Amino acid sequence: MARYAVNRLVQELFREPGLVTRFRERRAEVYDAYGLDAAERAALDEGTPAALASVGVHPILQMHYLLACNPDVARLITVDAYRDAARGK
Amino acid sequence: MGRLVAVGATSHILMSPQGVEARAQRIVSGMREVGRRLLAKKPDVIVVVATDHMFNVNMSLQPPFCVGVADEYVPFGDMDIPREPRPGHRAFAEAFVAHAAARGFDLAKAEELRPDHGVALPLMFIDPARTVPIVPLLVNINMDPAPAPARCHALGGVLRETVDRHRPADERVAVLATGGLSHWLNVARHGEVAEAFDRNVLASFERGQPEGLTRLSAAQVVEQGGNGGLEIVNWLLAAGAAPAWRGETVYYEAMPEWFTGMGGMELHA
Numbered sequence: 001m002a003r004y005a006v007n008r009l010v011q012e013l014f015r016e017p018g019l020v021t022r023f024r025e026r027r028a029e030v031y032d033a034y035g036l037d038a039a040e041r042a043a044l045d046e047g048t049p050a051a052l053a054s055v056g057v058h059p060i061l062q063m064h065y066l067l068a069c070n071p072d073v074a075r076l077i078t079v080d081a082y083r084d085a086a087r088g089k
Numbered sequence: 090m091g092r093l094v095a096v097g098a099t100s101h102i103l104m105s106p107q108g109v110e111a112r113a114q115r116i117v118s119g120m121r122e123v124g125r126r127l128l129a130k131k132p133d134v135i136v137v138v139a140t141d142h143m144f145n146v147n148m149s150l151q152p153p154f155c156v157g158v159a160d161e162y163v164p165f166g167d168m169d170i171p172r173e174p175r176p177g178h179r180a181f182a183e184a185f186v187a188h189a190a191a192r193g194f195d196l197a198k199a200e201e202l203r204p205d206h207g208v209a210l211p212l213m214f215i216d217p218a219r220t221v222p223i224v225p226l227l228v229n230i231n232m233d234p235a236p237a238p239a240r241c242h243a244l245g246g247v248l249r250e251t252v253d254r255h256r257p258a259d260e261r262v263a264v265l266a267t268g269g270l271s272h273w274l275n276v277a278r279h280g281e282v283a284e285a286f287d288r289n290v291l292a293s294f295e296r297g298q299p300e301g302l303t304r305l306s307a308a309q310v311v312e313q314g315g316n317g318g319l320e321i322v323n324w325l326l327a328a329g330a331a332p333a334w335r336g337e338t339v340y341y342e343a344m345p346e347w348f349t350g351m352g353g354m355e356l357h358a
Contacts, residue, residue, distance in 0.1 A: 004148065011147040014167070049275045059275035059316060060143045060231050067167075076105050078169045079210065085117045086213040 003056065006044070009034040010061040013068045020068050091256030093249060094263060095130040096331045097123045098294075098324045099339075099353035101139065101210050101267040103168075104346070112342045116351050117214065119340025123265075123353045124215030126339075132263035134178040135216070136185075136224045136248065138323040139207035139267040142167070143231055145199070151232040152197035154244065157225035158182040159200050164209040175204075175212065178222035181256065185224065188251040194244055199225075211267050221263075228326065230319040235307040241322040242303045245329020252330075266327035268320025270341075272349035276316050280348045286314045287341065287350035290321055294336030294354055299328050317349065324354075331356050 009030065013020050023030045031041050043051040047069055052062045066073040079086075099120050106113035127135070144165045146155055159177045164170045186196050208225050226248075228236055245264075252262045270290060271283040293299045302310070303325055310319050328334070334356040341352040 007148050011143055011149070014144060014165075049279070053275065058143070058148065058231065061147075062275040064143065077102075078105070079103055079206075079213065080169050081106050082103055082117060082213075083171075085121075086217050088121070088217065 003037075003040070005035050006040040006055055007058055007061055009036065010057055010065050013064055023068070090254060090258060091252040091260035091262050093252050093330060094132055094261045095127045096264045096266075096327050096334060096356035097127045097215075097354065098266040098327055098356075099123045099211050099215075100269055100349065100351040101207050102347065102349060102351075103210065109344065109346050112344065115340060116342055116344075119353045120211060120214040122339050123355060124211075126355045127215060127263050127265060128221070130263060131261055132221055133261045134181045134222050134224060135263045135265055136181075136226055137208050137212070137265050137267065138226045138228065138326045139204075140230050140320050140323060141207055141227045142205050144205040145202055146227055146229055146231075151229060153229050153232065153236045154194065155197040155199050155227040155229070156182050156186050157202040157223075157227075158186070158198045159202060162202060162204050162208075162223065162225065165203040165205045168206045168210065170206060170209045170213065173219060175216075175219045176222040178224050181222075181262075182224045184255045185248060185251045188255050189244070189247050192247045192250065194247055207267055211265065215265065226326070228323055230307075230322060235319060236322060237307055238305055238310060238322050238325050239303040241326040242299070242329040245326040246332070248326070249330040264327045264330050266323040268323045269314070269318055270321065270350035270352045271314040272317035273315035274317045274348065278315065280345065281315065282343045282345050282348070282350045283314055283318070284343045284350060286318065287343070287352060290314070290324070291336070291338050291341060291352055291354065294324065294328060294356065295338060297333055297335040299325055328356065331358070334358055
């Protein structure tokens with residue numbers, strides 16, 4: 001059964017200033033602050049969609065997590081290559 | 090009375106063009122063409138019917154529908170979208186919310202909204218100069234239960250009534266739906282593209298008869314088009330504002346590399 005706590009942490013990653021950096025550098029501290037249980041901590045540590053789903057992370061919030069923690073995903077999902085095209089160049 | 094002058098629709102994602110350069114180029118050209126046609130009608134306001142990807146409307150507060158009433162919008166900045174401000178249209182937004190309340194739709198209002206790619210990405214191509222005021226109308230497909238397709242279509246009718254009955258003479262209104270087409274995101278069938286579903290959706294709008302889609306439940310749309318494919322309710326809402334208008338497909342590309350079907354359309358009176 002999904003708990004709100006793990007979703008709350010993930011949905012605040014991009015909304016709370018500094019949280020992504022804090023999460024990357026002092027992950028255990030963030031886990032404590034959001035009251036995550038052992039299974040949720042293990043799932044976020046593993047970081048795969050399957051692991052995230054196993055503790056009930058919302059599919060869209062799984063994307064947030066991947067964007068925050070997986071540079072390959074962040075490199076794939078960006079408008080950087082289209083800035084000139086948007087301006088008609 | 091105001092006047093509905095344009096209705097457009099487009100998918101709202103882009104990913105790396107690496108390995109799919111030609112199709113990515115056609116998609117970008119298609120988005121720009123949707124925008125060219127929309128702006129050619131010289132709208133005074135664009136109502137952007139979109140889905141927020143839980144950057145604003147997340148699990149902490151879950152309104153089925155939310156209308157931005159702010160004077161200005163600065164993008165959230167996901168996908169590295171530039172945080173360049175765009176004007177809002179408070180008067181239109183307030184009139185819509187008020188009329189909707191009288192017609193059985195109690196809509197949430199937002200003074201603070203940082204549009205994510207659902208709103209901001211298509212507008213990069215559709216109004217790159219950021220001159221036309223917008224009214225974001227967010228449909229929350231990420232909550233359970235999600236708004237039903239028929240309910241979204243009906244809200245489009247209320248949007249049209251707002252234009253016809255409550256807006257100044259000669260105000261020119263455009264509606265832009267964003268999202269879709271089929272995609273399954275981080276659920277079973279992740280990454281699939283249902284091209285037959287996408288083609289059927291486009292054909293329904295081309296015939297000016299999307300009613301077959303409105304008869305589906307949200308769960309049935311998800312079954313056929315994926316959890317992300319439910320974004321076609323945004324298209325249904327826009328079409329609800331323009332009954333009997335027929336669609337013309339501007340672009341379509343199945344993009345399994347991007348995990349989604351991509352399409353764009355203009356609706357004609």
